Amino acid sequence: MASVAPPEPLVKVAELPGRGRALVAARPIKAGDVLLSDSPVLLYPAILPSAAAFPFCSYCFRSLRSAATSSTALAGGGPLPCPSCVSLSLFCSPRCLSLAMTSSHPSWLCRSLLHLSSLPADLHAPALFLLAAYNLAAFSPSDFLRLLSLEGALPAAYEAAALHSFVTSLLPQPFPSGFSPELTAALLAKDKRNAFGLMEPFRVEDAGERRVRAYGIYPNASFFNHDCLPNACRFDYVDGDGDGDRNTDIVVRAIHDIPEGREVCLSYFPVNWSYAERQRRLVEDYGFQCQCDRCQVEKNWKDDEEVESMEEEEGVEGMETLEEENNEGGDGDGDFPHAYFFVRYLCNRENCGGTLAPLPPSPHGTLSNVMECNVCGQLREEGNIDEDVAEDGDGSMNDE
Numbered sequence: 436m437a438s439v440a441p442p443e444p445l446v447k448v449a450e451l452p453g454r455g456r457a458l459v460a461a462r463p464i465k466a467g468d469v470l471l472s473d474s475p476v477l478l479y480p481a482i483l484p485s486a487a488a489f490p491f492c493s494y495c496f497r498s499l500r501s502a503a504t505s506s507t508a509l510a511g512g513g514p515l516p517c518p519s520c521v522s523l524s525l526f527c528s529p530r531c532l533s534l535a536m537t538s539s540h541p542s543w544l545c546r547s548l549l550h551l552s553s554l555p556a557d558l559h560a561p562a563l564f565l566l567a568a569y570n571l572a573a574f575s576p577s578d579f580l581r582l583l584s585l586e587g588a589l590p591a592a593y594e595a596a597a598l599h600s601f602v603t604s605l606l607p608q609p610f611p612s613g614f615s616p617e618l619t620a621a622l623l624a625k626d627k628r629n630a631f632g633l634m635e636p637f638r639v640e641d642a643g644e645r646r647v648r649a650y651g652i653y654p655n656a657s658f659f660n661h662d663c664l665p666n667a668c669r670f671d672y673v674d675g676d677g678d679g680d681r682n683t684d685i686v687v688r689a690i691h692d693i694p695e696g697r698e699v700c701l702s703y704f705p706v707n708w709s710y711a712e713r714q715r716r717l718v719e720d721y722g723f724q725c726q727c728d729r730c731q732v733e734k735n736w737k738d739d740e741e742v743e744s745m746e747e748e749e750g751v752e753g754m755e756t757l758e759e760e761n762n763e764g765g766d767g768d769g770d771f772p773h774a775y776f777f778v779r780y781l782c783n784r785e786n787c788g789g790t791l792a793p794l795p796p797s798p799h800g801t802l803s804n805v806m807e808c809n810v811c812g813q814l815r816e817e818g819n820i821d822e823d824v825a826e827d828g829d830g831s832m833n834d835e
């Protein structure tokens with residue numbers, strides 16, 4: 436039987452001066468194209484499920500509320516507590532409980548969770564990461580090596596030292612000799628630079644303060660560099676019913692057309708953050724100063740009020756020029772590289788701040804005219820967005 440050649444990848448890894456490894460378009464990319472679908476090598480809860488506003492399954496990370504109505508959960512059964520750490524870890528089904536026992540939730544790690552409350556709350560997430568990472572070293576050494584191969588410089592020594600002594604006191608004794616303070620520091624650095632947050636469900640009343648449910652290390656998606664005007668964005672469907680164990684995969688889609696050879700970037704945080712907030716986060720957590728086109732323009736602005744007034748001045752006529760630039764794959768090197776981006780690709784839902792990308796093209800290559808928000812999940816027809824732009828006429832960031 437003739438074999439079917441796998442589709443050519445749309446992105447490839449390249450080394451770029453001053454930016455390290457990056458993903459660039461291997462051929463012309465269309466708006467909505469799926470650039471990457473990636474499974475995590477490591478997942479860990481940001482908080483214990485018992486402390487979460489939306490309790491979740493400690494194995495598949497689905498919300499227990501949505502699991503109760505999904506076909507993956509046992510009919511009529513409530514969440515199953517872990518027999519050892521009881522309400523600290525909950526599972527949506529006997530299958531998840533049983534899989535966890537032989538992978539992410541061995542008895543030593545389970546016992547360790549009982550000691551977490553002795554740590555300050557801000558150290559819970561890094562401690563949960565270290566427990567999961569040390570477990571990965573035993574459970575899947577090849578995935579552990581992939582984690583170590585990711586980018587990341589060492590964080591402040593005191594944090595690593597304190598966490599190292601806490602976590603190693605919980606490891607099964609004697610633990611392998613390689614688990615040194617240096618390894619703990621290196622692991623924490625990989626986490627800080629590369630972890631993707633899987634968020635709790637969006638609610639308008641949270642006023643943009645949505646909490647992270649879990650973090651995942653995605654070895655291929657980790658090669659995406661940051662841009663404050665990204666040309667791709669990532670989606671997750673953790674609470675989705677489909678694809679069995681692959682509900683924690685992330686999918687990266689193109690926001691608009693991207694020419695061959697152009698770097699493909701994500702934004703590491705919501706695109707509506709101010710210049711100061713973006714720079715602070717990038718320096719503190721990612722160790723670089725952003726020099727993107729948008730930052731080059733905004734660094735000369737005095738404050739956020741100026742951002743609004745300048746966008747108001749731009750108006751609809753300016754949009755046409757910006758749209759042309761954008762469709763030509765230009766980097767938007769005019770005065771307002773981002774005004775068009777905001778009206779077109781920033782979700783208009785109150786307190787959302789998500790980015791819109793078209794749904795993937797059909798199997799026959801027909802492009803979709805439906806845009807999906809990567810935060811609240813809203814679907815909008817492109818025609819409606821055009822109407823909103825025409826009605827508002829001011830190109831401002833918010834629909835208010």
Ligand SMILES: C[S@@+](CC[C@H](N)C(=O)[O-])C[C@H]1O[C@@H](n2cnc3c(N)ncnc32)[C@H](O)[C@@H]1O
Binds near residue numbers: 721722726
């Ligand atoms: C998730 S990694 C991205 C892949 C990374 N470049 C590598 O070589 O593996 C994040 C790190 O990439 C680098 N990086 C990301 N975006 C950048 C940008 N716009 N300019 C310079 N460096 C960037 C920073 O070192 C950042 O901490």
